[in-house]
Amino acid sequence: MDRKEFRDLASPAEAREAIDSLSLTAGVERVPLEEARGRVLVARLDAELDVPGFDRASLDGYALRARDTFGADEADPARLEVVGEVHAGEEPDVELEEGQAAEISTGAVMPDGADAMVPVERTDTAADGGEVLVRTSVAPGDNVMFAGADVAAGERALGPGTRITPRDIGLLSALGVDEVPVRGRPRVGIVSTGDELVRPGEDVDSDRGEIYDVNSYTIAAGVEDAGGEAVLYPHAGDEQDEMERILREAAEECDLVLSSGSTSASAVDVIYRVIEEQGELLLHGVAVKPGKPMLVGRLADSAYVGLPGYPVSAMMVFRTFVAPAIREAAGLPEPKAATVTGEMAREERYSEGRMRLMPVGLVEDGEGDTLVYPVDKGSGATTSLAEADGVVEVPPETDYLEEGESVDVQLFSPDVRPPTLLGVGEDDPTLNRLLDRLANPRYLSVGSRPALRRLREGVPDVAVVAGPVDREVDAVELGRWEREWGLIARAGNPKEIEGLEDLIDRDLRFVNRTTDSGLRTSLGAAVADLAAERGVDRRDLVDAIDGFDLGLRAHESPARKVIAGDADAGLGLRETAERLDLDFVPVGTQPVRVVANPDRTDKAGVRDLERVLADADEVATE
Structure with missing residues (x-):
């Protein structure tokens, strides 16, 4: 199959x-009142009756004739005969x-002959109970809501284009309206493509490269948030006939079809061929990053937009276009x-000649100013948007954004606020429990070395560093704890692993951590010590360990490789081994230090972290 090339990219x-x-429309529908919140009226609604439909008392008290109270006051109250009671929901007798x-009770119908009422607080009951003493004078209409005072019959209640709120629901309820004409919600069919996709809740086979379908659910949430009705279809494989069948089904049932994946220039990405052959392809490729492989067209009577397959690209294109x-x-x-305006926390280079939709996070510096x-x-990482607060549109002619440049x-969303604390560094279970004690922190697990580099650049409030470091930075230590590290083996330790020597001298499969990890640094130091004892070059021992150069990012990842049978041993923590019911071979301990940007030690979030760090040793043993 020929490869499709992106020649002339369309501008945003x-x-x-x-x-x-594409002239996307959704028609008109009538919905029950209880389903009308958030919908948009398409026609004016006039009141068909008075609200209230009768003269009613505004307070608890006594209905009376106003002229019978003229001249009454505290010293000379009016004395009136009490001839009955009127309760809400009853016809006066x-x-x-x-x-x-x-x-009379609040909301009750005013009896004939009464033109006012006096609140009970301004009255006294006579000793015999048959009379009431009124200690104030009232005018006709006082404390009475007359029929139609709220809304009069024939009056305009709500106009077309009104987005119905809970307040409007109350008004429509008072008017007796039980069904509302509203703008229809466009039905949006969502089709994710790719043989590798599996629905959440089902089992994935990592050996086959299967992954969970992220885009269907993320895009569906975006559709609902934008006012549409999301319809999920089975994911389509990479075979053209199957893809065509599912897309045509969606096009026949929906106003708009959104697909994700199979839009790029790869020879196996064939969705553009389906649109070209079965509909009309208006656009293929946009000068924007992320999101270049975007499609726009028509299929049957439905509008069609093809989104990129990578989650970040798909959502950025969806949100923007x-x-x-x-x-x-x-x-x-x-x-x-x-929107908020902030300053770039560090320089960011970019020179691809396309508009860039750059996900960014926010953090406040020690003075309360916003840094970006x-x-x-990367477009394939699902956490990029979860860890971001917004987007900066970088024009295509921009080569770089300078540190301190205003953006x-x-x-x-309007309710986005910077986190109370921005931390970066080592992945650690004790740290996770400490962060649970704080309000709205954000922590980026990047490893010890990148954490110190970012702290030196002035981006985060704190860095979490484990083990030995090559280069310290100017920082204030807030607290520390110890953790035990070593080799994690399968339950029962069937390979009878006793220490690092076994990794070197025996045929064992090993899984390491990435070079950014403090555990990897401590392991490297231990191997160097062992090499010195044996009088050999450190590299010789490293080369003897099968898998030393295979590094995984998270602290549990090597252990899970052991569970899966892909390794005999993995680098990890005692706490991880115990939690996963695996064996543990201790090698050493290392400190985990929390250090702060010196300019932010007075920041409330940093002070809160320092407070909880006082319990770090206790939390480490939980």
């Missing part, structure tokens, strides 16, 4: 024009004449722009 403006040309009053079209079709206004730092693990951040 041209991509928006192509999507606008009394008619007042001169000198008479009726006890597709969500506005869904909101417009649903009659929803563009959300109020939520890139959060970019505008489009927040993912």
Whole structure:
């Protein structure tokens, strides 16, 4: 199969024009009142009755004729005969004449003959109970809500284009409306492509390269948030006939079809061929990063947009180009722009000639000013957006953003706030429990070496460092604890591993941590000591360990390789081995230190962390 090449990439403006040309619409529907919140009215609603539909008492007290109270005061109260009671929800069975009053409840119908009421607090009951003493004078209409005072029959209640709120639901309920004409929600079919995809909840076979389907659920949430109705379809494999069948089914049932994956220039990515042959392909490729392999077209009577397969790319393209079209079709206004201005925490280089949608995080410095730092693990990393607060649009002609340069951040939502604490560094179970005691911290597990580099650049508030380090930075230590490290083996230690010597002298499969990890550094130091004892070169021992250069990022990852049978031993912590019911061969201990940016030691989040670190030794043994 021939490979599709991206020759002339469309500009972002041209991509928006192509999507606008699809004329996405959703029609009109009538929905029950209980389902109307958040929907958009398509027609004016007028009141068909008065609200309230009767003259009613505004307070608990006595209904009476106002003129019977004229001149009454504390010293000379009016004395009225009590001739009955009126309760809410009951038809009055009394008619007042001169000198008479009726006890009445809030919301009750005013009896005939009454034109005002007096609150119970301004009255006294006569000794015989048959009369009431009114200690104030009232005017006609006092403390009475007359029929139609809230909404009068024939009056405009709500106009077209109103997005129905809980307050509007209350008004419509008062008018007796049980069904509302609203703008339809565009039905959006979502099809993820790729033979490797598995629905969450099902088992994945990592040996076959299977992964969980992230895009279907992430995009569906975005569709619902934009006012659409998401419809999930079975994921399509990479075979063209199957892909065509599922896409056509979605196109027949939905106003818009969104696919993810199979849009790039790879020879096996064939979805653009389906659109070309079965519909109309308007656009293939946009000058934006991430998101270049984007498709826009029509399939049957449905609009179609093909999103990239990588989760970050898919969501950035959806948010920038597709969500506005869904909101417009649903009659929803563009959300109020939520932007903040901050300064780049460090220099960021970029020179690809495409507009860049750069996910960024926010952190406040010691003065309370907002700093902005890139959060970019690559388009295939699902955590990039979860760890980001918003997006900076970098123009295509920009080569780099300087440290301290002012940038505008489009927040993912108006309620986004910087974390109370930004920490980076070693992956550690004790640290996780300490962070659980703080309010809204953010921690990026990058390893000890990158943590010190980022602290030196002035980005995070604190860095967490384990084991020996090559180069210290200017920082204030907030606390520390010890952790025991060694080799993790299968339960029962069937290979009878006793120490590092076994990895060197025997045919054992080993899984290491990445070079950024403090555990890897301590292991390297231990191997160097052993080499010195044997009088050999350290590299000779490293080369003798099968798997020494295979490094995994997280502290549990080597242990899970052991569980899966892919390794005989892995580098890890005693706590990890005990939690996973594995054997542990101790090699040494290492300190885990929490160090702070000297300029941020007075920051509230840093002080809170220092407070919980006082319990670090206790937490380490939990």
